[in-house]
Amino acid sequence: MTSSDAPKDPTTENGELELLSFRVGESEYSVDIMSVREIRGWTRATSLPHAPHYVRGVINLRGAVLPVIDLALRLGLDVTEPTERNVIIVIDVDGRSIGLRVDAVSDILSFASTDLQPPPDMAADRSHAFVSALTILDGRMIRILDLAAVVPDTHDVAA
Amino acid sequence: MSLEILAVDDSRTMRDMLRLTLADAGMTTHLAEDGEHGLEVLSGITPDAIITDINMPRMDGFGFINAVRAQEGYRNVPILVLTTESSADLKTRAREAGATGWIVKPFDPEKLVRALHMVAG
Amino acid sequence: MSDAMQEIRASFFVECEELLESLQDGLQAMQDGATDTETVNIVFRAVHSIKGGAGAFGLDQLVMFAHSFETVMDELRAGRITADDNLLALFFQCGDLLLDLVRAARDDTELSEDQLAPVLKQLGEAVDLEPEDEEVDPAEFTPMALSLDLPGLDDMADLAEVGPPATPRYHIRFSPQHDLYTSGNEPLFLLRALRDFGQAQITCVVGDVPLIDKYDQAQNLLTWNIELESDVGEDMIREVFDFVDGLCKLSIEPMPQTGTDVLAPTLPDLDPPSAEDALPPLDTAPVDPAEPDPPAPEAETTEPAPPSKPASATTESGKSGGNSTAPKPTVRVDLERIDRLVNLVGELVINQSMLSQSVALSGLSGNSQIAAGLDEFQQLTRDIQDSVMMIRAQPVKSLFQRMARIVRESASDVGKTVRLRTEGESTEIDKTVIERLADPLTHMIRNAVDHGLESTEKRLEAGKPAEGRVNLTASHRSGRVVIEVSDDGGGINRPKVKSIAEEKGLIPPDQTMSDSDIDNLLFMPGFSTASEISNLSGRGVGMDVVKNAISSLGGRITIVSDPGKGTTFSISLPLTLAVLDGMVVRVGTETLVVPLSAISETLSLRAGDSRTLGPNTQVVPVRDSFVPLIDLGTELGYIAPRESYEGAIVLLISQENGDRAAMVVDAIEDQRQVVIKGLQDSYGHVPGVAAATILGDGQIALILDPIDLLTNASGRSRTETAPSAEPETAEVHP
Structure with a gap:
C-alpha cells in the first residue's frame, strides 16, 4: 500500500498526477485518485458518543463499519446539514478506510506534478493545516488535501 | 507398475514427508499412525513394501513387524525400518525383528526411493 | 523448498506444538508420581519426533538440543537414571527451551548459545557424558568406513582423472x-x-x-x-x-x-x-535379472537399463495422493478461510434478519407458508452460525500449559515452591479469545505467585504447607466461559490496599468502603500493592491493564478474597467474539444493542419512583434497595436530561461484583442475536461502547458495554471524556 502515502506530498511524484476534485461549501478541494476507494451517496450515520465533533458517525459499507468525517466541520468551514445530494468519498489512509462527507464531487483532473506548489504559510487559517499543495486550473484554486492530517488516528479519538 | 507402499509413523510431519516422497516417485501410499493402525490398514491392502517407524505409541515398530511376519501372506513382504537411530545395534535388532532394511531419519528422499526399489522392485 | 515442502514444514511446527503439549502432560504426570514406561515413552517420543522432523528441515540447533534431551530421556527409559525432582525440573526446563527453539526455528532464527549452554551442560551432567561425544553417530557413516578398507581406491580415482x-x-x-x-x-x-x-x-x-x-x-x-x-x-x-x-x-x-x-x-x-x-x-x-526366473537358459548380454519408472509416473502420483489412507478424519484449514466463512455467515445472519424485516413490513408475515419458511431459514442460519463458530473453538489446554511454565519461572524467580493445579483444560473457547487471554492471564499468574502466595517462612508460620498452590480452572457457565485463578495465599491485605489507595489519592481518606470495594481498588489505574517493585509483576503494569484486556474481549473480572486463605480472580468470557445475544433499544433517535448477559431485568418506572440523592444523582427503588439511575441518552450525549422519569423504561444492569444500576432507555424494540463488528480497527475505542453491529435495516447500531459505561459514569469520567476535547496540536503537521 503506497497509494495512501502519495497525497502527503504529491510534489515529489514524477509525471502526471490524477486528482479527484470535490466541493466543500464554496471551496474546491481534491485528493489523489489513487487513495479513493469509492464514492457513494449519503446515508444516515450512526453517531458515536464522545467522538470529536467532526466525526459524523459510522455507516455500513457492505458489512464493514466505516467512520465518516464531515469535511466541512473538519476544515472549519460553514456547515450545512447533510442532504441526499451529498456524497461520501471512501478513502484509504494508512490501510484504514474512512469516509469523507463532501457536498459534491466535481471532476477528475490531471496535472503535471511540477504544476503543484506548496501552500502559503497561513498558520492562522485552520483549513490550511490540511492542505499539502495548491494548483491553479482555469483560474480556480484547487487545494490538495493532506489526508493523513484530516483523519484522526485511533489514538487521538480514543478517550 | 507402480509400487504400493504402507508407511507407518506416529509423526504427522514424517507421514506427510513420506507421502510426498512416495507420491513423487509414482508410488501409491497408505498411511498409518502406529502399529495397531498399521495392521488395520494392512487388512485391506496388499502392499509391495512396508515402511515403519520404531518408536510409536500403542504398538511399536518391532511389535508391528512381528505381527506382520506372523501373517501367512506377509512372511516375505519387504519391511523397511525408519529410525533416527543408526547404530549397528539397531540394525541387528531390526533384522532380528524381521525387517528387510532400514532408513535413517531424516531420510534422503532419493535414497528412500532407491531402497524401496531395491527391496520391492 | 517446494510448496509442498513448505506446507509440510508449516504443519511440522503445528505438530511440534502438539508434541510439546503431550510432553508437558507426560512431565506433569511424572511429577505427579507416574513412573510407568508409557509415560516416559510419551515424553521420549515427543522429543524424538521433534528431532526427526527438525532433521528433515535442516533445523540444526533444534536437532542438536532435541538429541541431547533425548539422550537423557533414553537413559531414563532404560532405567539407568531415575527421575528425581532435580531431573524433572531439568526436563521441564528442557521442555520450555524446546518450545522456544521450535518457535525460533519457525521464525527462521535460532536461540543464542548462552540460552542453551547451561541446560546442555546439565543434560550432559545428568548422564555423565560429554554432550559433544553424543553428537556424531559413527554408524551413520558406515559406507564411508567400509570404503577405507580399500586404500588403493583413492589413488585410482586420482589416476583416472589423468588418464583417458x-x-x-x-x-x-x-x-x-x-x-x-x-x-x-x-x-x-x-x-x-x-x-x-x-x-x-x-x-x-x-x-x-x-x-x-x-x-x-x-x-x-x-x-x-x-x-x-x-x-x-x-x-x-x-x-x-x-x-x-x-x-x-x-x-x-x-x-x-x-x-x-x-x-x-x-x-x-x-x-x-x-x-x-x-x-x-x-x-x-x-541371466537377465529382469526375468523373474534367474536361471534362464538363454545366454544374453544384459543391456543398459530401461527407464526404471513407467512413463505414467506423474499421473500415478496424483492418484496415489488420493489413495493415501487418511490417518485421522481431520483437516487443517487456513485460519483466513475460516474467518472468511465466519464473516460470510455474519452477513447471512444480517441478511436473514433484513429479509424477515422486509417480509414483516410488507405484511406478508400473515402468510403461514412464508412465516414457516422464514422460521426455518432463521433456525438454519443460527445452526450454521453455531457450527461455524465451533470451528474456531479450541480447548484452553495450550493456554494452561503456557501458564504452567509461567508458574515455574515465577516461582524460581521469587524463590517459592509452587504447585499449579489445572482443571477443565478441555473447555473450548474462541481461538482469538485464547490468544488474547495469554497476556492478562500471564500477569495474573505472576501476581498470584509473587503477591498472592506468602513466602515459605510465612506459610510455615501460618501452619500452611510450604508449597504454595495456584489453581487455574476453566468451565462453561450459562453460555460463558469462566476462568479462575486462585491461590492459597494470605488473601488481600485490605487495610494496606486502602491506605495505598489513599496515599495515591485514588480515594478520599477515611471513606467507608465494603470489602469488595476495597478489593476492586486493585483494578484502578496506577495501583500496585507491592511496596517494593519486584522483578515479576512490578513492571508498571497493574491489574487495570488486565481488566482492560479482559473487557476488550467482552469479559468481566471479579475478585473474591478470604483473609489468610487466599484470593480468587474470576474471568467470565463470551464463547465467541463473533455474535452476541442482545436487547435492541431506542435512545432518542439512535438504536443501540445492550448485551443480554448484562441485563438482569427490565422495569417501567412509576411516578415518584426516582429520588434525587445529589445534584447529579438519582436513585430508584428496586425491591428493598436503591439503585442509581443512569440516563443512557444523556450519558452518551444524545439527548438532554429529561424532566421526569415517570413511565421511563429501565434496564437493570448487574455487575459481577453485585453492583447494580438502572439504565433509562426510551423503548425496547427487540431481543435477538447480533453479529459483532469491531470498532477498534476502523475507528478506535469509544467509552461505554463494546462494538457495533448491523441491524436488519442496514443501519449500524452500537453495542453498549454497560459495565464500562457505569464505571465511567460516576462523574469522574464525564470530564475526561467530554466531547470536542481534541487537542489543537494533533492537527499540526509539519
Whole structure:
C-alpha cells in the first residue's frame, strides 16, 4: 500500500498526477485518485458518543463499519446539514478506510506534478493545516488535501 | 507398475514427508499412525513394501513387524525400518525383528526411493 | 523448498506444538508420581519426533538440543537414571527451551548459545557424558568406513582423472545365504538396481543346485557374478547391498579398465579377480535379472537399463495422493478461510434478519407458508452460525500449559515452591479469545505467585504447607466461559490496599468502603500493592491493564478474597467474539444493542419512583434497595436530561461484583442475536461502547458495554471524556 502515502506530498511524484476534485461549501478541494476507494451517496450515520465533533458517525459499507468525517466541520468551514445530494468519498489512509462527507464531487483532473506548489504559510487559517499543495486550473484554486492530517488516528479519538 | 507402499509413523510431519516422497516417485501410499493402525490398514491392502517407524505409541515398530511376519501372506513382504537411530545395534535388532532394511531419519528422499526399489522392485 | 515442502514444514511446527503439549502432560504426570514406561515413552517420543522432523528441515540447533534431551530421556527409559525432582525440573526446563527453539526455528532464527549452554551442560551432567561425544553417530557413516578398507581406491580415482576418460569397472560376487530370503530381501531387485547403474554382465552359477527332490532351502546355493561398468562409485554399489550385509557373501572389487594400460599396473594392492571368476565357467548361464526366473537358459548380454519408472509416473502420483489412507478424519484449514466463512455467515445472519424485516413490513408475515419458511431459514442460519463458530473453538489446554511454565519461572524467580493445579483444560473457547487471554492471564499468574502466595517462612508460620498452590480452572457457565485463578495465599491485605489507595489519592481518606470495594481498588489505574517493585509483576503494569484486556474481549473480572486463605480472580468470557445475544433499544433517535448477559431485568418506572440523592444523582427503588439511575441518552450525549422519569423504561444492569444500576432507555424494540463488528480497527475505542453491529435495516447500531459505561459514569469520567476535547496540536503537521 503506497497509494495512501502519495497525497502527503504529491510534489515529489514524477509525471502526471490524477486528482479527484470535490466541493466543500464554496471551496474546491481534491485528493489523489489513487487513495479513493469509492464514492457513494449519503446515508444516515450512526453517531458515536464522545467522538470529536467532526466525526459524523459510522455507516455500513457492505458489512464493514466505516467512520465518516464531515469535511466541512473538519476544515472549519460553514456547515450545512447533510442532504441526499451529498456524497461520501471512501478513502484509504494508512490501510484504514474512512469516509469523507463532501457536498459534491466535481471532476477528475490531471496535472503535471511540477504544476503543484506548496501552500502559503497561513498558520492562522485552520483549513490550511490540511492542505499539502495548491494548483491553479482555469483560474480556480484547487487545494490538495493532506489526508493523513484530516483523519484522526485511533489514538487521538480514543478517550 | 507402480509400487504400493504402507508407511507407518506416529509423526504427522514424517507421514506427510513420506507421502510426498512416495507420491513423487509414482508410488501409491497408505498411511498409518502406529502399529495397531498399521495392521488395520494392512487388512485391506496388499502392499509391495512396508515402511515403519520404531518408536510409536500403542504398538511399536518391532511389535508391528512381528505381527506382520506372523501373517501367512506377509512372511516375505519387504519391511523397511525408519529410525533416527543408526547404530549397528539397531540394525541387528531390526533384522532380528524381521525387517528387510532400514532408513535413517531424516531420510534422503532419493535414497528412500532407491531402497524401496531395491527391496520391492 | 517446494510448496509442498513448505506446507509440510508449516504443519511440522503445528505438530511440534502438539508434541510439546503431550510432553508437558507426560512431565506433569511424572511429577505427579507416574513412573510407568508409557509415560516416559510419551515424553521420549515427543522429543524424538521433534528431532526427526527438525532433521528433515535442516533445523540444526533444534536437532542438536532435541538429541541431547533425548539422550537423557533414553537413559531414563532404560532405567539407568531415575527421575528425581532435580531431573524433572531439568526436563521441564528442557521442555520450555524446546518450545522456544521450535518457535525460533519457525521464525527462521535460532536461540543464542548462552540460552542453551547451561541446560546442555546439565543434560550432559545428568548422564555423565560429554554432550559433544553424543553428537556424531559413527554408524551413520558406515559406507564411508567400509570404503577405507580399500586404500588403493583413492589413488585410482586420482589416476583416472589423468588418464583417458574410462568408466570404472567392478567385479561383484554375490552369494545370498538363506537368511537373506527370509528377511524379505530379493536378489533379483538388487541385481536390477546394479543394472540400473550402467552396463552389467550378470551370470549365475547354477552348478551347485541339486535336483528338486534334494533341494534344501536352507542352503546357500546360488552365486551371481556381476561385471559392472558404471561411474556411480563404489559407495553406491555397496549401498545396494547395505540391507543384506551379513546375509550373503559379497565381494566388490574394482577391475582393470579394458583397453587402458594406465591403470592396471597401478593397482598392486588389489587382488586381481581370479580366473575362475573372470571367465564364466562352463556351467554358468548369463541371466537377465529382469526375468523373474534367474536361471534362464538363454545366454544374453544384459543391456543398459530401461527407464526404471513407467512413463505414467506423474499421473500415478496424483492418484496415489488420493489413495493415501487418511490417518485421522481431520483437516487443517487456513485460519483466513475460516474467518472468511465466519464473516460470510455474519452477513447471512444480517441478511436473514433484513429479509424477515422486509417480509414483516410488507405484511406478508400473515402468510403461514412464508412465516414457516422464514422460521426455518432463521433456525438454519443460527445452526450454521453455531457450527461455524465451533470451528474456531479450541480447548484452553495450550493456554494452561503456557501458564504452567509461567508458574515455574515465577516461582524460581521469587524463590517459592509452587504447585499449579489445572482443571477443565478441555473447555473450548474462541481461538482469538485464547490468544488474547495469554497476556492478562500471564500477569495474573505472576501476581498470584509473587503477591498472592506468602513466602515459605510465612506459610510455615501460618501452619500452611510450604508449597504454595495456584489453581487455574476453566468451565462453561450459562453460555460463558469462566476462568479462575486462585491461590492459597494470605488473601488481600485490605487495610494496606486502602491506605495505598489513599496515599495515591485514588480515594478520599477515611471513606467507608465494603470489602469488595476495597478489593476492586486493585483494578484502578496506577495501583500496585507491592511496596517494593519486584522483578515479576512490578513492571508498571497493574491489574487495570488486565481488566482492560479482559473487557476488550467482552469479559468481566471479579475478585473474591478470604483473609489468610487466599484470593480468587474470576474471568467470565463470551464463547465467541463473533455474535452476541442482545436487547435492541431506542435512545432518542439512535438504536443501540445492550448485551443480554448484562441485563438482569427490565422495569417501567412509576411516578415518584426516582429520588434525587445529589445534584447529579438519582436513585430508584428496586425491591428493598436503591439503585442509581443512569440516563443512557444523556450519558452518551444524545439527548438532554429529561424532566421526569415517570413511565421511563429501565434496564437493570448487574455487575459481577453485585453492583447494580438502572439504565433509562426510551423503548425496547427487540431481543435477538447480533453479529459483532469491531470498532477498534476502523475507528478506535469509544467509552461505554463494546462494538457495533448491523441491524436488519442496514443501519449500524452500537453495542453498549454497560459495565464500562457505569464505571465511567460516576462523574469522574464525564470530564475526561467530554466531547470536542481534541487537542489543537494533533492537527499540526509539519
